[in-house]
Amino acid sequence: AAPRSPYRHLELCGIAIENGWCYILPEQSFAVYRHEDKYLLSPAEAVYLRGLLRGVLTPDAHGDYAIRSLYFDTPDLRDYNEKLLGLRDRKKLRLRTYSGRREDPVKLEIKNKSENFSHKETLVITSQEAESLIRGEWGVLDAYQSTTARRFQNFVKNEGRRPAMLIDYEREAFLCPAQRVRITFDKHIRAAHSDAFFDPHVPMVGLHSGQITVLEVKYDSFLPAYLSRLLSSCCLQQTSVSKYSTACEFCV
Numbered sequence: 001a002a003p004r005s006p007y008r009h010l011e012l013c014g015i016a017i018e019n020g021w022c023y024i025l026p027e028q029s030f031a032v033y034r035h036e037d038k039y040l041l042s043p044a045e046a047v048y049l050r051g052l053l054r055g056v057l058t059p060d061a062h063g064d065y066a067i068r069s070l071y072f073d074t075p076d077l078r079d080y081n082e083k084l085l086g087l088r089d090r091k092k093l094r095l096r097t098y099s100g101r102r103e104d105p106v107k108l109e110i111k112n113k114s115e116n117f118s119h120k121e122t123l124v125i126t127s128q129e130a131e132s133l134i135r136g137e138w139g140v141l142d143a144y145q146s147t148t149a150r151r152f153q154n155f156v157k158n159e160g161r162r163p164a165m166l167i168d169y170e171r172e173a174f175l176c177p178a179q180r181v182r183i184t185f186d187k188h189i190r191a192a193h194s195d196a197f198f199d200p201h202v203p204m205v206g207l208h209s210g211q212i213t214v215l216e217v218k219y220d221s222f223l224p225a226y227l228s229r230l231l232s233s234c235c236l237q238q239t240s241v242s243k244y245s246t247a248c249e250f251c252v
Contacts, residue, residue, distance in 0.1 A: 034117065034118055034119075034218045034219065034220060035116055035117060035118075035217075035218065035219050035220070035221075035223070036113075036116065036117070036118045036216060036217070036218050037116065037216070037217040037218075037223075037238055038214060038215065038216050038217075038238065038239055038240065038241050039214075039215040039217075039231075039236045039237065039238055039239060040208070040212050040213075040214060040215075040237075040239055040241055041185075041212065041213040041214075041215050041236070042211070042212070042213075043211055043213070045213075045234060045236070046185060046187070046213040046215075048234065049215070049231075049234055049236075050172070050185060052230055052233075052234075053174045053183060053230070054174070056226065056227070056230065057174035057175060057176050057181075057183065058174065058175045058176070058177065059172075059173070059174055059175075060172070060173035060174065060175055062173070063172075064170055064171065064172045065098055065170070065171055066098065066099075066100070066168065066169075066170055066171075067096065067097075067098060067168070067169055067170075067171055067186075068096065068097050068098075068100055068166065068167070068168050068197070069094045069095065069096045069166070069167045069243075070094060070095045070096075070134070070163055070165070070166050070167075070195065070197045071092060071093065071094045071163070071164050071165045071166075071167070071244050072093040072094065072095075072155075072156060072161040072162060072163055072164060073093075073161060073162075073164035073165070074159050074160055074161055075160060075162070077164065077248060077252070078159065079091070079092055079244065080244065080245055080248040080252075083242055083244075083245045084245065088114060088115055089112075089113070089114050090112075090113045091110060091111065091112050091113065091155075092109075092110075092111045092113075092244060093109070093110055093111075093152060093155055093156065093161060094108075094109050094111070095107070095108055095109075095130050095133065095134075095197060096109055097127075097130075097197070097198075100198060100200055101127075101198075102127045102128075102131075102198050103127065104127060105124050105125065105126060105127070106124070106125050106126070106127055106129075106130040107122050107123070107124060107125075108122070108123045108124075108125050108130075108133075108148065108149075108152060109121065109122050109123075110148060110151055110152060110155070118218075121147070121148040121151070122148065123144065123146050123148040123149055123152075125141075125144075127198065129141070130197065131197070131198070133156075134163055134195050134197060136162065138153050138156055138157055141153050162195075163194075163195035163197075164193075164248075165191055165192075165193060165244060165247045165248060165251065165252075166191060166192045166193075166194045166195070166196065166197065166202065166204070167189070167190070167191045167243050167244065167247050168188075168189070168190050168191070168204060169186045169187060169188055169189040169190070169214075169243070170186070170187050170188050171184050171185065171186050171187075172184065172185045172187075173185075176224065176227070179219070179220075179224050180219060180220050181217070181218070181219045181223065181224065181227060182218045182219075183215070183216070183217050183218070183227075184215070184216045184218075185213050185214075185215060186213065186214040186215075186216065186243075187213045187214075188206070188210060189206070189207045189208065189210075189212075189214065189243060189246075190204040190205060190206045190207060190210070191204055191205055191207055191243075191246075191247035191250060191251050192204045192205065192251060193251040193252055205250050205251055207243070207246050207247060207250055208246070214241060214243065215236070217231070
């Protein structure tokens, strides 16, 4: 296998490295309207399906990688309750890091959901700016001429949003670039009612007893027939599981 890039945590944030120079991709490069199907897998199902996918899809060049997300919600947990009520249109606001280091960039994201479709708006910010947002210093985003920055500011200021939940997990991804399909296995999912975004030692609670893998299948207009048949052969049951909602149930 090819060696992993030492810059993979930057590449995951949309920062390209070429000839020693860093290039931040335009904000609109991250706007994606996609189908998003989710399934819960037992350890045996995860091993079996992973073996099948290795034969037909391309493993992500980043290999397995860690993800940490800090979600912002209202004092009465509006996002959590809207999920419980099954509202058609919802959103989540979060910060995301792939390294946990203060010297690396952070993704600011607004994830919009409409039934089974998702649209993610992303802006790359510095870790110092992320720490300012965690403290409630929303003006730090004034420097960005960005729709995502304005929307994030409006939501947190007008709705009284504050850091609500910290979620960690490891991800393994498989790709079908020609048809824009991405299938991910998220494992070792754990959470804490904490805003310690850069603390590697924050105590966390394992979700789903730490044994369940969340499978996410993301695609544009349709899922190729061979992948649909492959998933059907595993007798998987689609679910509307949400890591954030599950974390709220375990930790709040």
